Amino acid sequence: MVDVIVIGAGVSGCAIARELSRYDASVCVLEKCEDVCEGTSKANSAIVHAGFDADEGSLMAKLNVKGNEMMDDLSRDLDIPFKRNGSMVVCIHKEELDGLKTLYDRGVKNGVKGLKILSREEALEMEPNLSENVEGALYAPTGGIICPFELTIAMAENASVNGVEFRFNTKVEDIKKGEDGLWHIRTNNGEYVSRYVVNAAGVHADEIHNMVSADKMHIIERRGDYCLLDKQVGNYVSHTIFPQPTKFGKGVLVTPTVHGNLLVGPTAIDIENKEGTATTAAGINELTAKASENVRNLPMRNVITSFAGLRAHLERHEFVIEEVKDAPCFIDVAGIESPGLSASPAIGQMVADMLKEKMSLIPKDNWIGTRKGITRTEGLSVEEMNELIKKNPAYGTIVCRCESITEGEILDAIHRPLGARSLDGVKRRTRAGMGRCQAGFCSPRTMEILNRELGLSYEEITKSGGRSNIVIERTKGEV
């Protein structure tokens, strides 16, 4: 029996777990996949939104602005990259200039600092590759870019170091309130019992909610397709360039990523499929056409991969973070669509505050609030590199040529708390396989390391858990 079970190890679940780890309570995270950050948290625009989009007074607005403000300290404490590159909402039709003023006013009411409406000339001076049709722009200096994998993984690692248990490959199948007054959670890996449950299951949060409540919830999966472009064109724009928002969301953006690529997307297509993350040619054509309205001569020849993520959209378009009325001690964290990544630190704090109050939780005096990330070799001088190799020769072997990732970094990713067990696990922690060749070169080498370090046979090694095995069987016997 534990005090709290959190269902889902996405950015919401991991933020909640980290905040709860401050207190003297037993906490366990159940995740159906083999690693953290396998749901929507791995496929989004990676923007820390300023907070002018969401309606004034909404929970979305409040948590977005707060989460944004928390990001500087959090990224420093968890040793993850975060950059306030600033964002621009571009207007290309004179008759829509009023829309910028509406966004500006909403942003000011939401508490967003430093907003400014730019003239055509000012906008073009800041971003020379904007469309020639630009009429004006809303500039938000607090907008930022982050790595969603590193944010989620770092919060999970920190929670784990502070005593939170993570159970992977553990899918919640049913939840019942027992006669003992506790929650009995049936999974494919046995039963778990807890006093409180937090439902942070992303697009599956409706299924989990509907297991305990008569007031049914319905999440619509809203797919967003993306193209990721090579680092060669990573500086094509330096701010995050948005069009004016519509009722389907913030629209197709063009942005540098915190690791120096260029990202274009997403589309917004409602589907009824919780696993529907395949991109389509129509989606890619649409995002290319829309992005080209705001940014001229987009270098789409430099696309290195495409992917799609699913927004957990609720009809009311609002975060639902509350105790379920007909299921006391069960807290929903549902409808966490954009700006959920930006808001995640504030979501974690809000849920921990709710539970602190309900359970009279007492802060631990030995809580560790910081975490040291993987030692990166990128950007080191020859002298620094030599020093590192002297201490550990594994830093002298390059495994991923595109991103210059060394064996030392991969070993660190495997052996740290909640370490990588699959190719994608290594990729998201180190960037080995994220580059131009998309793991064509380094996969066999990373497999050798996983085989050697974890004692996994080649047939057992997967791309991302489940049945994503790479090697099915040997075609020749041992020589």
Ligand SMILES: Cc1cc2nc3c(=O)[nH]c(=O)nc-3n(C[C@H](O)[C@H](O)[C@H](O)COP(=O)(O)OP(=O)(O)OC[C@H]3O[C@@H](n4cnc5c(N)ncnc54)[C@H](O)[C@@H]3O)c2cc1C
């Ligand atoms: C196209 C797109 C663009 C976006 N862009 C941005 C952006 O730029 N900035 C921003 O702030 N936000 C953005 N978002 C929103 C952001 O990505 C999400 O709000 C956030 O990732 C949601 O995190 P989560 O933890 O709630 O859900 P998820 O990351 O989906 O995590 C839920 C977890 O629950 C697990 N799970 C589900 N069912 C079960 C079960 N039965 N048992 C056990 N585990 C289960 C899943 O495997 C998953 O790991 C975007 C979203 C999309 C789709």
